[in-house]
Amino acid sequence: MILAALDALLQDATAGDPVKGTQWTRKMLRTLCAALVAQGFSTTSPMTVRRLLQGRGYRQRVNRKRLTKDHNAHRDRQIRYLTRKRRAFLKADDPVLSVDTKKKELVGNFRNEGVTWRQGPLEVMETAFPSDAEGKAIPYGIYDVGRNHGFVVVGTAHETAEFAVAAIRRWWQGIGRPVYA
Known part of the structure; x- marks a missing residue:
């Protein structure tokens, strides 16, 4: 019964990757917990909601910085130069x-x-x-x-x-x- 209520709360606030099968929601645990308590699930806590979400395949995710613009040889040359200078300065104290x-x-x-x-x-x-x-x-x-x-x-x-x-x-x-x- 609580799972059906949770699914209803997540229906319009869920996104995912159909290829990988991962899902995430924009709603916070406390928000979902408060909504479930308001529906009569009085013993619900944020930790309970976390376990229910995990059981439904939801995971906490963070954005990964992996996308780059086109390769820039000048930038790489500048970074290598700064890295050499940094090492030399550290070696010289x-x-x-x-x-x-x-x-x-x-x-x-x-x-x-x-x-x-x-x-x-x-x-x-x-x-x-x-x-x-x-x-x-x-x-x-x-x-x-x-x-x-x-x-x-x-x-x-x-x-x-x-x-x-x-x-x-x-x-x-x-x-x-x-x-x-």
């Missing part, structure tokens, strides 16, 4: 940095993912509109490959080349110079 900008976050009294232990709920805004924010935080990550050490600089203005240079300069002055100079 010179700094090798990997840098990237992380997801921008609104600054304010907004809901964040995750949980904390507290005696009562923290009251936050219902919505997270940029117009309600006190500002925007732009985390810039710097990873020292040779030392396996990360460093994050958080800016509040704009993500620019000047910001990147300032972040690397701050890393060099505070961490890099004492270690490498």
Whole structure:
């Protein structure tokens, strides 16, 4: 009986690969569980729904990055050059940095993912509109490959080349110079 109810919930939210026979759904376990409880299956939990889905051939899937554009010899040559430089710098105990900008976050009294232990709920805004924010935080990550050490600089203005240079300069002055100079 619960399987028929689950199948009905999945009917319009299922996709799959007919060649491989794999199926997936866009609905979350908690959503399916709540819908089953609303239909009278009161002892249903997300773990129960997971087992039922697995029994029906559903599996958790993630996208695989396998598709590429046409082969580009110039790109391969550039990557090989950078790989040689990276190895030489590491062998000489010179700094090798990997840098990237992380997801921008609104600054304010907004809901964040995750949980904390507290005696009562923290009251936050219902919505997270940029117009309600006190500002925007732009985390810039710097990873020292040779030392396996990360460093994050958080800016509040704009993500620019000047910001990147300032972040690397701050890393060099505070961490890099004492270690490498």
